[in-house]
Amino acid sequence: MEMVLDILHLKKKFGKKTALEDISFSVKAGTCFGLLGPNGAGKSTTMKILTGIVEADNGSVNVLGMNTKENQLTIKQKIGYVPQSITLYEDLTAFDNLVFFGQMFGVKGKSLNERINQVLKQTGLLDRSKDKVKEYSGGMKRRINIAAALLHNPKILILDEPTVGIDPQSRNHIFDMIRTLKEEGVTIIYSTHYMEEVEVLCDDIAIIDNGRIITQGNLKELLEIHGNKAIYIESNQIEKLRTLVNISKITSKDEGWLIESQEPMALLQELLKASTEHNIELLALEMVRPTLESVFLSLTGTSLRD
């Protein structure tokens, strides 16, 4: 598959503080690529380098086969960037804001008006377009913040934590927008520290921590390789079960226990068989899907939420 973005050995320091140690990853065309990491990991700096806001100290960035240093203006026309903060003129209407951002990318006249109508429909805010942005809710502002990056029909959309501090309804609306854009062939680069969002939206991911990529690849494959496989069980006779079934690692979780295993299906069958044969009451028994949280934990030894 064609790569739209190739990043090699990015390094960046702000004064004495190292923001990026060594960042390399590639993004396939038409996919949603998640950049996952805790706050301060280097996600925003990476995003800013991709968009030409910040210059890297070392390394190279190729966008759509063009080097960013040599083709900055052309590349900027192909990228839509949604910053982490809501960056809109609060005293202007949503329409005025969109006119301004469209014109910044050279979109004018009739085509600009058409694009504004399209993105307003996508955001579900067409009927509120003449209201001042300061009269919007946080979620609505976030949607307009994204819309402002879409007016020039970018090939790549970079979203830096676009759902921070918003209600579930707006979050779902943003997710729908991203899915629609992906269907239209736009490559999405999505930075977040919410692993659930990456799991729901992304095809490929890179996990970043302390300015380094600690793993990257297809989401399902990563979960398969690094995610802990486990069985969740609730029973009052867990000690008896432990004597009957070979359990290597068991930890308490909520009302029951979490039993890790490389062969969870086999373990599940064993537990069912033992409980039936020895008349052990099971209150709950289920397979636990591996999560990115467990991937992060297994790779860094710390929780993503810490």
Place this chain on the structure above:
Amino acid sequence: MLKSIITKELKIIVREKGNFFFLIGMPILFIVLFGSIFGNTNNTFTIPYIDQDQSDASKAFIEQLGEISGFEVEKVDMEEQQQVEQIKAGKVSSLLVIPKHFEEKLTSGKTQAAIKFYRDPTAIQIVTPIQAVLENITNHYREQKLSTALTSVGLNDKETDLIMLPPINIEEINTSTQKVDAITQYVPGYTVMFVFFIMITMVRRFFKERESGMLARMQSTPLKPIVYLIGMWIPALISVLIQCIVLLAFGYFVYGLDLGNLLAISIIVICLAICGTGLGLAMAVCVTGENQGLALTQVFTLGGAVLAGLWFPFEMLPSFAQAIGHFTPQYWAQTGLQDVMVHEANVGGVWPGLLVLLGYGVLGMFIALVRFKHFIKTAIS
């Protein structure tokens, strides 16, 4: 892109009500306030008197005093001692007393007629002109006495007049046909002073763009930094031009201020606007914070207003302050405006001031250009 930034910025400036107050409301308030206080000043000096002689001569003396332009006499209905106590208490500043036998002594020609003039030593500004007038009248009496003496020794009127003719004649020539009053001081003065308050608006706008992340976001667009800078500058320039037009028109329509050569006034206003906004650009990208910008602007505008003679005539300043004042753009703007309004100067007569204003403006823009890269850096890090 430039047009987009200008349009956006103008909309923001117009929607921020505080800008109107700072740039137009406040200067009008000051012009009205100071114009009312100093524009209608009663410059007549009052001379309180007690006439103890009540003679024709004493009455004639008082009458002569009252006829002098700018002076009026006021009869005091109390005892001399009581009035002196009032002076000591600082309630009145002077008292003229014509004692008994004034006429008798005046006409005798042998003794000197005395007049008592009590004065408060602290009220120099009021008492000194009265003293000068009294001395003038005394001289007039002496001239009369001399003239009578010359006639009595046999000189005819023509010969006497020739002798009495003062050796030096002071010819008073007014250099301007225009009316010069408080309004010709305050309207241009406060216009010039408040033009520089645009710097606060500019500092605020630049910092808001930086703090909101807008400046960083702009870096992700094809917009060139120089276009952004010009786009932020032009709306400020337009604001100042409108501000000057409104304030000068206010002076013209409300106070009947004669603006003089309109072309010259327009060019001064344009140069002043370039100067104020150029320095505003430099200030906006050089200061480390909004509060620092606010403080420095106030020092610059208020300090400059004093040193440039925006609040009172420049000639009233001490010489060292005048020397410093020549380095302020406010001085050149005020002088230029007053030269056109009062001294009927045209563009050719005010060109050095125009060059100074443009020089300051261009210098400010140059500093802003050099410093803007650093300002962007602080916005994205």
